[in-house]
Amino acid sequence: MSNSTTPLYEVRNIGKQYGSVVALDGVNFKIHAGEVIGLVGDNGAGKSTLVKALSGAHQPSSGEILLEGKPVVWKSPHDALEAGIETLYQDSGLAPDLSVSANVFLGREKVVSGILGKLGFLSQKQMDKEAHEDLERVGIAVPASNRSVSQLSGGQRQAVAIGRAVSWARKVIILDEPTNHLGARQAAEVLQIIKRAKERGLGVVFISHTLPHVLQVTDRIVVLRLGRVVADAPTSTFDAEKLLGTITGLIETK
Amino acid sequence: MNRIREVLKNQQFILVLALAVMVAFFSIKNPVFFSIPVFGNILSDWAPVVLMAVGETYVIMSGGIDLSVGSTVGLSGVAAAFVMRSMTTAGQNQNFTILVGTFIAMGVGLLIGLVNAFLITKARMVPFVATLATLGAARGLCIVTTGGGPIGEGPEKAISYSVPWFGPLNTPGIIIIVIVAICGLFMHKAKLGRYTYAIGSNSFAARSAGINVKLHLAKIYVLSGVLSGLAGMYLYIRLGSGSPSSGASGELMAIAAVVIGGASLSGGVGRMSGTVLGSLILTTVTSGLIIIGVAPNWNQVVVAVLIAGAVFIQGFRTWTKD
Numbered sequence A: 001m002s003n004s005t006t007p008l009y010e011v012r013n014i015g016k017q018y019g020s021v022v023a024l025d026g027v028n029f030k031i032h033a034g035e036v037i038g039l040v041g042d043n044g045a046g047k048s049t050l051v052k053a054l055s056g057a058h059q060p061s062s063g064e065i066l067l068e069g070k071p072v073v074w075k076s077p078h079d080a081l082e083a084g085i086e087t088l089y090q091d092s093g094l095a096p097d098l099s100v101s102a103n104v105f106l107g108r109e110k111v112v113s114g115i116l117g118k119l120g121f122l123s124q125k126q127m128d129k130e131a132h133e134d135l136e137r138v139g140i141a142v143p144a145s146n147r148s149v150s151q152l153s154g155g156q157r158q159a160v161a162i163g164r165a166v167s168w169a170r171k172v173i174i175l176d177e178p179t180n181h182l183g184a185r186q187a188a189e190v191l192q193i194i195k196r197a198k199e200r201g202l203g204v205v206f207i208s209h210t211l212p213h214v215l216q217v218t219d220r221i222v223v224l225r226l227g228r229v230v231a232d233a234p235t236s237t238f239d240a241e242k243l244l245g246t247i248t249g250l251i252e253t254k
Numbered sequence B: 001m002n003r004i005r006e007v008l009k010n011q012q013f014i015l016v017l018a019l020a021v022m023v024a025f026f027s028i029k030n031p032v033f034f035s036i037p038v039f040g041n042i043l044s045d046w047a048p049v050v051l052m053a054v055g056e057t058y059v060i061m062s063g064g065i066d067l068s069v070g071s072t073v074g075l076s077g078v079a080a081a082f083v084m085r086s087m088t089t090a091g092q093n094q095n096f097t098i099l100v101g102t103f104i105a106m107g108v109g110l111l112i113g114l115v116n117a118f119l120i121t122k123a124r125m126v127p128f129v130a131t132l133a134t135l136g137a138a139r140g141l142c143i144v145t146t147g148g149g150p151i152g153e154g155p156e157k158a159i160s161y162s163v164p165w166f167g168p169l170n171t172p173g174i175i176i177i178v179i180v181a182i183c184g185l186f187m188h189k190a191k192l193g194r195y196t197y198a199i200g201s202n203s204f205a206a207r208s209a210g211i212n213v214k215l216h217l218a219k220i221y222v223l224s225g226v227l228s229g230l231a232g233m234y235l236y237i238r239l240g241s242g243s244p245s246s247g248a249s250g251e252l253m254a255i256a257a258v259v260i261g262g263a264s265l266s267g268g269v270g271r272m273s274g275t276v277l278g279s280l281i282l283t284t285v286t287s288g289l290i291i292i293g294v295a296p297n298w299n300q301v302v303v304a305v306l307i308a309g310a311v312f313i314q315g316f317r318t319w320t321k322d
Ligand SMILES: Nc1ncnc2c1ncn2[C@@H]1O[C@H](COP(=O)(O)OP(=O)(O)O)[C@@H](O)[C@H]1O
Pocket: A018, A021, A022, A023, A041, A042, A043, A044, A045, A046, A047, A048, A049, A050
């Protein structure tokens, strides 16, 4: 058990360059268990780049990542997943030609018992059933498990992607613009899912352009501008106007 | 309109229908066509094509392409022929010699597959260019090592294995059918195929789901190489020698079989049964045209029409999706 003063997940002085573009410049932030962090910033502020560093999809050019106080290096998303960190990427992390359950179980397939299982033969029925249950448990109205994702609507796809991430997460869940392309009712469902994840003691990183959502569901807000953290404070210290001002730079914070 | 849509959605049904129509057509044109020896001949042509095409199916499903399969057939057959010639000169047991030859052929395929895998996953070359390079290199090696002629003087018994005994099938043919079935099961029932589809469908999603995409792609190109190596050995057994030109244009046949089978060249869509039927259609047409007396040069035109037809149907299916 980590005590409450050791952050669950922390980045220190993270930098990332794409050629001459500095996407992240000395970013620091912490997240505790059972805490929802809102990560906001204008387009191009570096949110998705930070997500990719947190999830192992990219390696940062500089800086340190600590999980429960211990430095970690993610060589691939596989490492971060193994450590209990799930990510929903903005640019959809689903394989459209695969079924719903194949996507939910992608990379963590259930195999049949015995030698065939060792050879990688899949227990498809089991996965169809469990995918359905997992999605239901996190509160998602589920389309049939064996439907191809390409046949789902944008909202349904997003729901499957969120359900996949939430049902597998053990420590941290990172959601990059999960309410994009969603209607009001579906977006409200996603916020409910975030609250439930928090109640389960997960650390949640919630990225969104919809500021009312961020103000409604987060405990703390980190504002990025041009690759730097320009504000990091409890949500209660922000109102919509101040948050918008901080994002756009109309309100100087540092 | 709905009817047509439903029928066209079932690729397998169309393929079986096309095959049946072809068999009927050729049989009516020349009744000799409908016979065990002719079917045996078609299956002998089909066996090496389906081996290449099965590997190609994995590669194409993953979103890649393997142009080196035909050259791999050539080089593996030639390498096996050299080894089997020395073993025969040394008076080795014939069956043992053939077994060793088979492993040599598979080994050469494995090596070429590893080179492809290295070029694609480590040197980050696109599959088209990487396998075009190995296509050229392997065929070049065939010519250089043989001087252009076939390598014979191997075990005399080899060619006897190509005699059909189970209806139109011979022993290598039966083995190949079993291998194809196993590859199909791995494609549709196991992780190997699941990851292949995932990578071809969205490789970023596959990677972020924790799949080692590079390792998986390496496996697929190696599989393709090994299967082509087996096809090289099969042609050795059929001809009784290793010819430097065997498997020439095999990549076109393999890719055509996969496409006629309904796969998408951009990956993620297709089935092994489609490839099996696609390759069977190709070899049936080739034999059928000869038997009804059409000049062999028409063959390529007919194959082209088949591919165009398959792509048209695929386009039609996508177009009517929503
Ligand atoms: N793969 C990439 N190659 C080059 N530049 C990139 C790449 N990804 C992001 N960037 C750049 O990095 C900056 C931050 O982008 P991003 O993290 O996507 O911002 P956000 O998600 O906050 O909109 C932008 O200037 C963007 O153009």
